Amino acid sequence: MSNAIVWFRRDLRLADNPALQAALDAGHVPVPVYIHAPEEEAPWAPGAASRAWLHRSLQALDADLRARGSRLVVRRGDSLAELEKLISETRAEALHWNRLYEPASIARDTRIKQGLKSRGLEVQSHNAALLVEPWTVQTGQGGPYRVFTPFWKNARQVLESVRAAPPPERLPDPPATLAGLDLKDLALSPPAHEPAWDAGFWKHWTPGESGALELLDVFLDGALHGYRRQRDMPGRVGTSRLSPHLHFGEISPRTLVAALQAGDWPAAIRPDLDHYLSELGWREFSHHLIFHFPDTPTDNLNPKFGDFPWADPDPALLQAWQQGRTGVPMVDAGMRELWATGWMHNRVRMVVASFLTKNLRMHWRHGADWFWDTLVDADLANNTQGWQWTAGTGADAAPYFRIFSPVSQTQRFDAEGAYLRRWLPELAKLPDAALAAPWEQPGLMREKAPDYPRQPVVDLRASREAALAAYASVRADGPARR
Known part of the structure; x- marks a missing residue:
């Protein structure tokens, strides 16, 4: 039988995988391949949390393939060069992959498809995402x-x-002589001699x-x-x-x-x-x-925000936000959930993003960069859209001057404090009524929560007014275009 390379990227499954199915339908032996080339995604190479997930996901894919009679061939290096080697080693007649939609991936895939097609290889891409x-x-x-x-x-x-x-019930085995790397060679997870900072993730995820x-x-x-x-x-x-x-x-x-x-x-x-x-x-x-709009991971979709008066980034304030030590419970709970699990509840994502971009008035890119490195679901499209939406600089962002109050959000969506108490154990002894804004009861704080910041790093009311004044400098030019 003839061989076909099936190039796995972010389609790490066997069910509903059009590239894999197309190779089978054409009568080929699928050769499942993963090529590690993070530099080709620059400047958005996967962050640390994503790499840790990727290691385990590739392990799971390889196990699923082996259970059906196949295996995953792992390579590292320039994708085109590695694909050319694999085609030569397997005498493959076709190459199949599922499409990605980020700007760097589109440019890379276009170059590869044109180069290999010009040499007579059948190259097909598919929609799986x-x-x-x-x-x-x-x-x-x-x-x-x-x-x-x-x-x-x-x-x-x-x-x-x-x-x-x-998913296919059985898969033919790729050529036995085809060599690949061990997953540990990719250094995706923390090394054994370093603290396993991701250990808490796997209590929550498989x-x-x-x-x-x-x-x-x-x-x-x-x-x-x-x-x-x-x-x-x-x-x-x-x-x-x-x-x-x-x-x-x-x-x-x-x-x-x-x-x-x-x-x-x-x-x-x-x-x-x-x-x-x-x-x-x-x-x-x-x-x-x-x-x-491929520039939106770094540039405002709405050009009116090009001269917006963002505050100069304060390293101490940014670090307090990152570490969940702002003194604002809903913000701190969200940031600690993120650090412990690699994930954050969507409602809380909006609250912490609003706090950074509105109350601290730091550019949304500071938050997007932190999420990119710490989220296990760090997706360039979703991350960009979410941060620009909350900052008011992106699509569907009217009213762009919306500011989420972390106090009222807590009172509406965590009135009994289940979320706050889980991620902020130092506040566990406070009564429900004091959780949303504990700084308003300093005596109770000294008695029952001595290890939590006494005051928020910024006055919520004053910073809100300052943000509204800054946003007032942005004048809408009619309704958003459809």
């Missing part, structure tokens, strides 16, 4: 969307036809396709019921927590949609289901934006 690819959804004027609601109204029309392919499917089952049986209301409550398991699995392609959005559509749901669940689908829609919208 999105429900709708960025160029397939356009406004009535033929341009990209900049507002979510009309984008999703258009894009969600594909949902009725979504299907997810099952990287790999099996872990993703198990989490999906848990969500369908549990948090989906009441999702619309409970998804904003960080002290409860009210979300799917599938974001890192989606980012690494351990599960496809088509699989999620197919599972939701296959359920025999009572009418009362429909609002929850529709709301979850809209959250998948925001993921689609983020990829739509980064494809059409």
Whole structure:
């Protein structure tokens, strides 16, 4: 039989994997390959938390392949050079991969496809990551969307036809002589002689396709019921927590949609289901934006913010934010959850981002960079869209002067303090009523929370007024373009 290289990147699964399936359908022996070349993603090479997840995800993929008679061949170096070696070593007749949508990846993949096709090799790329690819959804004027609601109204029309392919039951073995690296050679996880800073992650996560499917089952049986209301409550398991699995392609959005559509749901669940689908829609919208506006990971989408008066970064304040020592409980709880688990509840992400960009008035890139290094679901499209949305500089960001009050957010979404007490044990003895703004009761703080900062690093009211004054200098030029 002929061979075909299947180049795995962020599609680390066997189910609903179009590149793998295309090689099988063509009658080839798939040769599963992963090439480690983080420098080709510069300046957005994966951060530390992502690398730690990637190590375990690749382990899981290799185990799944071996259980079906195949294996993962791991290489490191220039992707084109390594692919050329693999093609020569296997006499492969075809190369298949699933598309990525970040600017650096698009440029790299285009160069590789053109180079190998010119030499007579069959090269095909496929969609494994999105429900709708960025160029397939356009406004009535033929341009990209900049507002979510009309984008999703258009894009969600594909949902009725979504299907997810099952994994192959067996796979032929690649050539036995084909050599690869051991995963430890990639140095993705902390070395054995260093502190295992990621040890706490794995109490919360199981990287790999099996872990993703198990989490999906848990969500369908549990948090989906009441999702619309409970998804904003960080002290409860009210979300799917599938974001890192989606980012690494351990599960496809088509699989999620197919599972939701296959359920025999009572009418009362429909609002929850529709709301979850809209959250998948925001993921689609983020990829739509980064494809059409590739400079947004570093530049404001809204050019009116080019001269915005950001504060000079204060290293001490930035460090207090990073370490969860701002004296503002909702902010500190979120940042400590991030450090301990590699993840943060979405409602809290908005609160901590608002605090950094509005109350501290630091440029959103400082927060985006920190999230990039510490999140296990650090996705360039989602990270960029989330930070620009909260900062008010991006798409769908009206009113751009919105400032999340960490006090009122706590009172609304963690009134009983379950989330704060979990991540801020030094506040555990405070009564519920004192948790949102403990600095207002200094005597109680001295008695029951002596190890927590006595005051926030910045006055919330004064900093809010200063932020509003700064944002008043930005004048809207009519409604956002669709």
